[in-house]
Amino acid sequence: MTGESDESAEETQASEEAAESTENGLQDGDFVRLAYTARTVEDGSLVDTTDEEVAEEEGVADEGTFEPRVIVLGSGHIFEGVEEEIEGSEVGDSGSVTVPAPEAFGEYDQEEVRTVSTDKVPEDDRYPGAAVQIDGQQGYLETIIGGRARVDFNHPLAGDDIEYEYEIVGEVEDELEQAQGLMNMFFDMDLDMFIETDEVEEEQVVESDDDDEGEPETETVTVEKETLYIDSDPQLAMNQQWMFQKQQIAQQLIDQVGIDRVIVQEVIDGNPMGGMGMPGMMGGGDLEEALEDVDVDADEIAEELDEEIDADEPTTE
Known part of the structure; x- marks a missing residue:
């Protein structure tokens, strides 16, 4: 009896220590700089990476910038399983976590492979593997036979478990x-x-003490x-x-x-003179100078406007 009690007490203590460790580490809402490489479990195909050397080895180095990325824990910027693994960790920690297909890119659904009219496929995309948009839905062309095209609307990684290897490079507070x-x-x-x-x-x-229901x-x-x-x-x-x-x-x-x-x-960088248009109205310069250029007296215009305003004003007796 005593042995069971001791074992239960040890389990409780271990659970409390784990909970305390999680609460003391990184939490939801924290900005984390994360280095990672994700691959499919089945054949090791590269899914994503922040490592420039890995990108070069895989021949994708020219497809973007590869460096640790900033994410916000709890915001869905990475798969939930990876977030749960990181929560409670500290800067410098690293690890590996496998995200099962249903929690990654979904299970493969054979019903999402459909036959459509070839007319819906642009002529330049009529080859196996082409990414196509059919009725607003992204898919991948499998085959074309006559006037019919076979299109797979599953995500390319549907059905694959994904393994994430990660390192918490730092916490971003600025x-x-x-x-x-x-x-x-x-x-x-x-x-x-x-x-x-x-x-x-x-x-x-x-705030007003009045009980009137008028506009505040x-x-x-x-x-x-x-x-x-x-x-x-x-x-x-x-x-x-x-x-x-x-x-x-x-x-x-x-x-x-x-x-x-x-x-x-x-920010638009262009003609330093401001482009076309009357100087002073669209691109710098003085309005009076512009009026002089077209032989117009600015003072005369001002006087005429004043006279028109005076004539339009109602008289009072």
């Missing part, structure tokens, strides 16, 4: 680095960004807002993901970094 890390996760491009605290005027509701009274107050400025270049402006999801991406930056707002600044 807000600008956090924001840059999140943007790099969405877009593989260098963007100029900075954070400033701005004074902004805004309307706030004034407001007053203009000056508040400080921590603002992330992003310089947008043509590459970002024309990026389809940014075009359709910039509101959601900006909201993630606000929620996860803890800033108040995001301002995206469009």
Whole structure:
């Protein structure tokens, strides 16, 4: 009886120590710089990596930038199984975790292999293995026979268990680095960004003791807002993901970094004279000089406008 009690007490103590260790380590919401390589368990095919040497060995080094990435734990930036493995860990820890197919890219579904009319497949994509869009759904062409095409709409890695080898390189606490890390996760491009605290005027509701149900009274107050400025270049402006999801991406930056707002600044470098148009109106210069160029007296125009305004004003007796 005593032996069972001792064993139960040891299990309880071990469980409490494990829970305490998890609570003391990295938690949901922490920004982590993570190095990893993911491969399929069955044949070791590369799924993703942050290691430049691995990318070179696999012949994919020219497909992007390979360096440790910033993720936010608990935000679904990596598979849940990997997040659970990292939670409670410390910077410098490393390990390996296998993510089963249902929790990775899903089970393979034979019903997702369908036959469609060849007319729906662009002529340039009529070869086995081509990535095609059919009725708004991404698929991969298997075969074409006559006027029929066989298309697999499963994810290419559906049915594969994925093994993640990872190392926690560091924890990111600087807000600008956090924001840059999140943007790099969405877009593989260098963007100029900075954070400033701005004074902004805004309307706030004034509390009133009156019980009237009229419109609430407001007053203009000056508040400080921590603002992330992003310089947008043509590459970002024309990026389809940014075009359709910039509101959601900006909201993630606000929620996860803890800033108040995001301002995206469009920077256009062109003719230093400002391009076409009347100087002073679109590209610099002085309005009076422009009027002189077309033989117009600015003072005369001002006098005529004053006379018209006086004539339009109602008279009172």
